[in-house]
Amino acid sequence: MPQVPFIAIEGPIGIGKTSLAKKLSVHFDFHLLKEIVEENPFLGKFYDDIEEWSFQTEMFFLCNRFKQLEDIEQKYLNQNKAVIADYHISKNMIFAKRTLQPDKFDKYEQIYHILTKDMPVPNIMIYLHASLDTVLKRIRLRGRDIEQNIKASYLSQLAQDYETYMNEFEVLHPDIPVIRINGDEMDFVNHQEDLENIINLVKQQMCNHKAISKQ
Structure with missing residues (x-):
């Protein structure tokens, strides 16, 4: 685990991960790592026919996120420079379990x-979650063409998968604090007070991390 802050933000599609990552990177002057989404040439087809295009979609994401993390480790974390990311690569398994057929999932899991196995692990995780209504509203507001065909049932299942994943993450990584943010109650984009509350939570965890690192 890196000694400098390496913060990852996770949560379902459209929840506001990138918006929060941008705001926190500006406030703390951390390098911003953004996941590659719209560059995925299979994503539009995936939302139209998940079963047909899931393997190609997930493999593209996995390879690109691997390369991004490899670069971040060399250029920033190993140089003692803090990073905040709008994703954590383990999210790949959430989507793969939901979309891939068993035979393809087995192959995918091996590659994953x-x-x-040697990738840097965040030392703070921020988990954004909200009701399906809030997620759908935010997806509509940002207006990505490729996301307009996402089925509400898929988003609902995905939210449940994330909840299960984050509960397991806390058990498997008790040394990595998880800051849970309810998107139904906090609007950090439009309300500065909500953003300040999140900033204070992150500051508290960074102070705890520094104290542990010095021991």
């Missing part, structure tokens, strides 16, 4: 573990 080979690629990620």
Whole structure:
């Protein structure tokens, strides 16, 4: 685990991960790592026909996120420079379990573990969650064409998958604090007070991390 702050923000599609990452990177002057989404040439087809295009979509995301993290480790974390990311690469397994057929998932899982076994792990996780209504509203507001065909049922399942994943994450990584933010109650984009509350939570965890690192 890196000694400098390496913060990852996770949560379902459209929840506001990138918006929060941008605001926190500006406030703390951390390098911003953004996941590659719209560059995925299979994503539009995936939302139209998940079963047909899931393997190509997930493999593209995995390979690109691996390369991003490899670069971040060399250029920033190993140089003692803090990073905040709008994703954590382990999210790949959330989507893969939901979308891939068992035979393809087995192959995907093997590749995933080979690629990620030496990847840096965040020392703080921020988990954004909200009701389906809030998620759908935010997806409509940002207006990405490729997301307009996402089914509400898929988003609902995904939210449940994230909740299960984050509960398991806290058990498997008790040394990595998880800051949970309810998107139904906090609007950090339009309300500065909500953003300040999140900033204070992050500051508190960074102070705790520094104290542990010095021991």
